């Protein structure tokens with residue numbers, strides 16, 4: 001089990017004249033559940049991309065434990081156990097849902113040298129947990145959108161990650177599907193207490209039901225971070241993003 005912390009320090013990302021991230025610090029220690037919130041275009045996806053190696057930061061340091069990993073691409077970072085999911089499922093169209101999830105498990109196998117039997121067990125468990133088992137032999141185009149979204153998370157979970165970065169896994173899901181997803185992520189977290197999870201999500205009651213801590217981005221900058229109850233009361237956060245009536249959610253309320 002990896003016990004390294006993924007850390008971004010002073011992370012900047014520019015796209016031409018757009019400063020998507022400005023001097024953002026983030027630390028994902030083992031077991032941390034961090035909700036990443038903020039207005040549209042505030043830099044949440046960019047931060048996940050920079051942490052997972054999809055983008056190379058314009059400035060700042062990314063470390064995994066003591067090791068600088070800025071130069072590693074997404075594949076190499078995934079092999080270290082830094083795994084991300086995408087808002088729009090990135091499933092291989094020619095592979096079944098089960099085969100897609102097995103790809104995730106195979107990645108975990110390369111990371112940790114686990115056996116083929118362990119890899120198969122992780123795939124089965126992830127398919128079951130994230131409600132995909134009944135659709136396992138379907139192609140992504142043949143299954144409902146909600147199943148594709150769940151399969152995207154299942155594939156990440158099957159990789160046996162040290163750090164799991166989830167980009168809006170609940171976006172576009174029905175109320176029932178969201179409840180199912182929350183229950184599944186919650187159960188996954190309960191069974192994997194060492195995994196650091198960073199969840200990007202606009203629904204604040206949902207994200208705070210799963211994550212006791214929040215990092216708020218606004219215009220690429222960290223506006224606030226800390227315990228969710230404090231962050232949602234923060235005046236700047238309310239003005240920039242939340243408005244007046246947002247409360248933290250409990251797992252029961254969002255079901």
Ligand SMILES: Nc1ncnc2c1ncn2[C@@H]1O[C@H](COP(=O)(O)OP(=O)(O)OP(=O)(O)O)[C@@H](O)[C@H]1O
Nearest residue numbers: 015018019020038039040041042043044045046047
């Ligand atoms: N590949 C890119 N090229 C140019 N600009 C980009 C690129 N990716 C992101 N941006 C810009 O960076 C800023 C942050 O975008 P990002 O997608 O990270 O925001 P976000 O907080 O995830 O938004 P949303 O909640 O809408 O998903 C935006 O101004 C966006 O247009």
